[in-house]
Amino acid sequence: MHRVYHRIERIAGNVITVQATGVAYRELAQVTSARGVSLAQVIRLEGGRVDLQVFAGSRGIATDSQVRFLGHTMQVPFSQSLLGRVFTGGGQPRDGGPPIHENPIGIGGPSVNPAKRIIPRNMVRTGIPMIDVFNTLVESQKLPIFSVAGEPYNPLLARIALQAEVDLIILGGMGLKHDDYLFFRDTLEREGALSRSILFIHTAADPIVECLLVPDICLAVAEQFALKNQRVLVLLTDMTNFADALKEIAITMEQIPSNRGYPGDLYSQLAARYEKAVDFDTAGSITILAVTTMPGDDVTHPVPDNTGYITEGQFYLRNGRIEPFGSLSRLKQLVNSRTREDHRTIMNTMIQLYAGYKETLEKQAMGFRMSDWDRKLLKYGRLFEDRMMDLRVNIPLEQALDLGWRILAECFEPAETAIPTRLIEKFWPGNIAAATAA
Amino acid sequence: MSDNIGKIVGVNGNLLTVEFEKPVVQNEVAYARLGDLRLKSEVIRVRGHYAEMQVFEDTTGLKEGDRVEFTGELLSAELGPGLLAQVFDGLQNPLPKLAEECGFFLKRGHYLDALPRDRRWAFTPTVETGASVTAGDALGWVPEGIFRHRIFAPFSIPRGERWTVEEIAPAGEYAVEHVVARLRDPRGGRHEARLFQRWPVKIPIRAFAERLRPTEPLTTKIRIIDTLFPVARGGTYCIPGPFGAGKTVLQQLTSRYADVDIVIVAACGERAGEVVETLREFPELVDPRTGRSLMERTLIICNTSSMPVAAREASVYTAVTIAEYYRQMGLNVLLLADSTSRWAQALREMSGRLEEIPGEEAFPAYLESVIAAFYERAGVVRLNDGSTGSVTIGGTVSPAGGNFEEPVTQSTLKVVGAFHGLSRERSDQRRYPAIHPLESWSKYEGVVLVDQVAAARDVLFRGNDVNQMMKVVGEEGTSIDDFVVYLKAEFLDAVYLQQDAYHPVDAATSPERQRYVFERLVRILKTPMRFESKDAARRFFQRLTQTVKDWNRVEMGGAEFAEIERRVEAMVAEVAEYA
């Protein structure tokens, strides 16, 4: 029995209030107004009053618009026919194809029992030395790209997705520019990957609340595929828009904000989504790569800050490069002991020396005299930036490690690098060292 | 089951407003009925005929008018043999067992006994009929792994009161629910004691003779901690730091190497993956102290970030209650809580829903006293039988924006005995562990001599001063003597304060080795040295650093260890300036 109500008592922001009985917390309703039909979800019950957040926004809703409770929570269809299709944030077809109704599943389900997780163990090769060598991506990792607007984060996301060996790509767009949506679709199509992709796209032109659904829908579908032994890569761009939608609802509900207007549960809300990344014991996996744009390039802004505390590292994209400082893959140590024996040493040494280079740059900017050591660092820093950091470089890990040794040998004496003697003996490119010493 | 029934009149996230008629108790447990499911919750405020309750589960689907069953009991933990090596959620449900029953996902409303009911334990009584006992006295013991797990008279025996043992079970194999003793209180009341008891998690167990001052060092085998910023058994410390600075890695290392009997890991609102590492690796690792699996001394309470928020708070209390319980057996227990900020945030979320007047950053005004009361549960105690036991608490703090001037860090700093502040600058430079050597502090005594520590700190501070000055006047404006001080500070940092967590030898340095190596390093720091140029000085210290780092990577006591030590001394002798 669907219950229908015709009297809306309060309309504020994107939240409407009706008097109703027998309504369940988080139940869905259909709100019909002159502007059309929208879904809405119960976000609070209090003394007979029911608050609903309207996904299409409250604009055009009249006090006598119809509210019809559906008796279930948000659902999304799950079937193979999702592959190759594009949907809106609310799960409606965006590509002109037929709607899909089969096999509805709930979204925002319970967490995986930690006892059913396994330690991630497979490296995801990207061909990008700043990732493969310094911050290795691992299957089932959750990792955002931190960047300011204007950086090529979506192309980077697409590049990693296409290079990664996964069975399925699910793209969740939140507040995506229409051009960017087309870029993703066309790139996937061109590279022949669209048939193993599913797109849930909320664009900047769509009602803002609808973007709240995108991560949950993507991850619910991903979870089902992962349980069927698929390795799924979920791309979420841009999670800052998701957080801003949360903020908007919180303010409408007159919640006390904790930090710059964001609700106190921002951490839990983001974690509930990112924690869906998983490597299942005896089934597939979900890897999450997200984009978090940083308002004002400020990593202490609540959205990147809370994200950093949740995810397993981050790629810091700045000036078109993945910065070694600020970037981190927390899972790298699970795989980089099994790649090549010099991997960890090259990773640490090159970054420590690069830190030295940055200090020297500061000294140089102050007009101080450069010592021999400073000059070595300057040479090193430039080589590192040109040959390793440039995003156009596309080489396998092993070649990147060899390249690392060559750069070191072109700039330093072995002892200056503090690399263990054992590795120096094995890997230091002797002829180059001799050549530069001469 | 009590027959006190209430009715839901409001649902706001995980906060329920419930109308009731019969009396309710603050903090009592109640179950919200959702069809066949019973969702555990706790009364957190009472106003007139309305109780406000935090639900430890997702509240989706609850309706106004749904039933709530009050139990009259406070949120409690089960204390008895079988706790060690377990993995519990914040409400003490054993997760592996839950996985057997429910599969991949957690299922709300599904609660299991914390202690296995079918397992039998070999009980040996230590009292006789007619004995009089008080809270904290043992009635007997059972073997649990490597420990003698004491079975206690009820902790609820009022202070100063003695109960008489009317009956005690003979030695034998019993399950935890078996009544092993019958006791009579002075008023003639009869009580039963089993192999386990329940204790309300928010109330400290105080069944001991007296609290002592923490003086003995708790060695972690992390050099910068044991040498410069030590932790004491029974003490408290905190590790604040921005994301990715290394808080969790530090705690994982500590859980592995710390010199204690039992480690309780409370993963509170953090990543599930981190718990999985411990959970899957520890059973395979051998504890060098006992030769047994490391898991046998470990217990994990995990309420990860996507698990219900209210249970985060419960999880730290469950953990500390279990820690206090093992302390009662004369054991040294270390509780590692990661991260206390998540628990504070859970308080904040609840406070917000209760519409309490917010304090700074919307945290509730009582945040400080809640944090203080939690750390107060650490301590060394002298037990009734004269032996001692300790609970040490180390908590991480995750300050917003990495800025320590925020309520949780500040409230914590007021009450702890040591502060290991992690710095973004150091972690960016991969100077791990990223504990800031100039800003951190400890009120406890460490494993090396204090005057050596003072000498080393002096070099670190002066080296930092020189470094700051060089940023203004450049290397050319710095005297060679000052420059050498700077190089010495960097050297000490590189070879001693930094430690390679992933190297089999370097990862853990025994106190003996710390004493040995530190004494020699301090001697090097104190050696006046002469160099022809700054470049020559830099080259010397680069070579010295590399050699001492090689030294760190070999086992102490072997031929190679002695050989490298000789090399180091020869190198230093070459540049030493003898007055």
Ligand SMILES: Nc1ncnc2c1ncn2[C@@H]1O[C@H](COP(=O)(O)OP(=O)(O)OP(=O)(O)O)[C@@H](O)[C@H]1O
């Ligand atoms: N002692 C160490 N040695 C080597 N690497 C380390 C060390 N400590 C931290 N790291 C590196 O930094 C990463 C992040 O560390 P960790 O997860 O402990 O940070 P955290 O402070 O707990 O962050 P968060 O607050 O987000 O949980 C690790 O995955 C590892 O790569």
Ligand SMILES: [Mg+2]
């Ligand atoms: Mg951590």
